[in-house]
């Protein structure tokens with residue numbers, strides 16, 4: 289019989305196999321200093337385009353003050369226990385009420401983490417007779433939530449309404465046989481490529497099909513819509529979203545998350561979300577911090593305006609220079625280039641070491657072979673100077689990619705890797 293660990297000694301997994309060459313630089317890099325437009329990497333200042341602090345609240349002095357005072361008052365333990373047992377407070381309730389009002393829903397429920405919260409909301413919403421229909425490009429937390437489902441599930445092609453309809457036809461037949469219902473899941477904004485989910489078209493299908501609509505709006509909350517209530521508000525269909533989810537890990541620059549919807553549904557979920565019933569409640573310092581951040585989202589539009597000024601300068605500047613940004617409709621700014629993985633590594637090293645630009649890099653198997661995706665996240669703390677420096681750097685790296693410099697450098701990288 290094999291030792292359970294044999295496979296682990298043999299194979300570190302699709303990303304882990306690169307650890308020896310990539311760790312500390314391409315993966316698990318250590319960005320140091322205050323969270324802002326400029327941080328330090330490997331001892332050098334870099335313009336940081338890889339942090340989802342969309343509204344620049346992470347280091348806002350008022351926010352930091354409230355965080356510090358709350359930490360002093362409550363410590364990091366309070367309240368102890370799960371919400372249902374001993375971890376419930378007035379302030380958790382206040383935060384829920386304010387979040388619900390902000391996203392224009394009857395009620396909300398605060399989650400200690402977004403990922404686990406999404407997984408268990410999906411788990412709690414469906415039973416074995418129900419059918420889930422979800423976008424094939426869904427975030428890992430949706431995929432993992434669907435994995436728990438004992439019944440049928442269908443994926444539809446990314447943002448493809450025809451494919452969604454086909455799968456709704458199949459799901460309807462299936463649900464009629466089992467006696468269950470249908471849950472459709474989309475993201476409000478797809479975080480890798482920046483496209484908004486086609487919420488309006490999906491919501492319109494409610495006239496033809498009987499389903500409930502669940503939207504993960506991690507990247508839309510705070511950044512889209514007239515009041516910042518997200519992609520549903522932006523597309524005018526917030527009322528058609530039956531369960532709305534957003535995390536505090538992006539616009540709110542914190543930890544935690546929430547779901548919102550009709551009161552009866554939230555009441556059900558608060559008694560059935562296993563990730564909340566059997567895990568510690570969100571700490572009070574984070575609850576107090578979330579109330580402060582929400583107040584800023586609500587009362588001070590300048591952060592969102594500043595964010596969009598930077599988004600527009602960056603995206604227009606890149607497009608004017610002929611870069612391919614795919615079909616982003618949000619702050620997420622993907623830049624698609626053609627090249628191999630070793631070329632991508634040489635290019636990113638050049639960007640960081642010689643141009644002082646730090647952004648995330650995505651390669652095969654997340655995107656098709658032969659493509660390099662550089663993903664930039666503009667925030668309200670960036671400046672137009674940061675944008676200009678970045679535009680110049682991108683022109684320079686494109687030239688080197690096209691004239692074969694990185695290919696030559698890549699050959700030596702491959703040799704060093706023994707590949």
Ligand SMILES: Cc1ncc(COP(=O)(O)O)c(C=O)c1O
Pocket residue numbers: 401402403404406427429475479504506507535536537543544545
């Ligand atoms: C689309 C999406 N959903 C859910 C999550 C998980 O949220 P959290 O970081 O709060 O666990 C993320 C990442 O933060 C995300 O991008």
